[in-house]
Amino acid sequence: MAKVLVIADIKRGEVKRSTAELLAKARSIGAETAAVAIGNNLEALIPSLVSGGSDSQYIADDPGLELFSAGPYATCVVDAASQFGADQIWFASTENSKAVAPKVAARLGVACATDITDVAYTGDNIEITRPAIANKVIQRVKINSEKLVAVVRAGAFKMTDESTAGSENVIRLSAPPTDLGAVVKELIADASGEIDLGDAAIVVSVGRGVKDQKGIDLVKGLADDLGAGFGTSRAMVDSGLMEHNKQVGQTGKIVAPKLYISVGISGAIQHLSGMTGSQVILAVNNDPEAPIFNVADYGIVGDLFEVVPILRQQIKSIQR
């Protein structure tokens, strides 16, 4: 039986849903599962690793791991992987995963695949599927090494009704040495209290069409009405109007919500590659030729300053 180690995706003291999604996928291919959690003050998270579907939990809990640092994090993953005897090591797609996964693969001398959307065994070989060239093509890739380190594209693995809990079997890892070559001095944390784009069932995104802060506030109102995550395009980040952590796209977050509402976004290919996995897309744009309409299930051609207030009214009336 294959053994899959899933790296727990922890943000603001919480285990993200993606962790359970990866564990569910591992169980669905008949693998024995383990999770590794790395950070500080992790004790309270162990139950959710168990209920998420891991059969053993490797815990690297140390004040020195409070701030992310790729080298020490990779050391913890390698430690857990060797103790567990992992055949595959899976990360949820985060910026930190992308920094750690290639390190782990290099240290273990095995293959590394990022942004995968599927994984399967064909005979003894591992095969993965992943998009490439800004999502225009899909690659089917054969892994030649016996083991694989993979970063899984957001939304690729879904929970199923059969997803089951695992069992508690906690193994504590020793604290890794700090990286003296790259010393993290400070974290300037993003504003807290916002809905995480990756978790949100609905995402509302604003583009350059909103023009200024007043336009942003208008659309943010719609997001708040819906309890939605609030995203944006790179043009808005470049202009300093929105924070980088809200950028959706090839260099930003990849989202796959139930409903994606795009407001005043043209639909450049780099933006599309971050959101076309959404179940339903609604676009509002005053240019009937905007490329966003090529991927939108529903398109409203109109001035957003006129449309969004009506949209809010309509939604409020059905919410009542």
Place this chain on the structure above:
Amino acid sequence: MKILTTVKKVVDVELTIRVESAAIVEEGLQYVMNAWDENAVEASVQLKENNGAETTLVSIGGDDDNTQIIRRGFAMGIDNGIQIDDPLLAGADSFVLARVLQKVYEKGSYDLVITGKQAQDTDNGQTGIILAENLEIPCVSNVVAIDVIDDELLKVTRLGDGGKEIVELKLPAVVTVSDSINEPRLPQMRGLMMAKKKKIEVMDLAALGTSFEEVGGSDNRSEILEFSRSQAREAGKKYEGDAAEITAQVVGLLVNEAKVL
């Protein structure tokens, strides 16, 4: 400070990509410098202008597109160009390419390697990180600012999952840059003319002092079996006309047809 900047040619992602018989159709494709590598070149040239660094660019691949990409680097202000031209490297994976870059690095005794955070064609984002790991030197990825403290220390800013991380980075080191680090300059006519005359150092693996076996060329850890077209989303319906009317109509559909509200 000596900087090595790695650049890759990628297919122009704005053009239509056709797939036939499980392969990408070459005809009609055009190649450009990877966008994130343009950010890497810009960051290197800024370090040259502000801190007197010497900049060298390396690209793996022997064809004319690669030569043009190196010339573009010259026109942006890069001092030296190295082109690794060896047909054996045609199907090399990130690990093999990282070994080749390691040989280039060791030959030139560089202080800093700057790469783009990923390539637009594969979106792999691995080579720079693996290079640092093989060299056992520190690496920071997704960097949005580089400040020189002294000959041995940089202060770099990384965009992480929780916010901006301020990292003190001991040289020699590798940084991979985000597209938010800068706005790459457009080469000027004069620069392009001068770039044509500049000499590019062309080397195969032997000239680099290594071999296909040594860079692990014969045991690629992964190989692409086939390409297929992405399932394109079908364009849905566009509603034009009276804003109040069409908005009400669409909200109705989101509730009753799509069932997402």
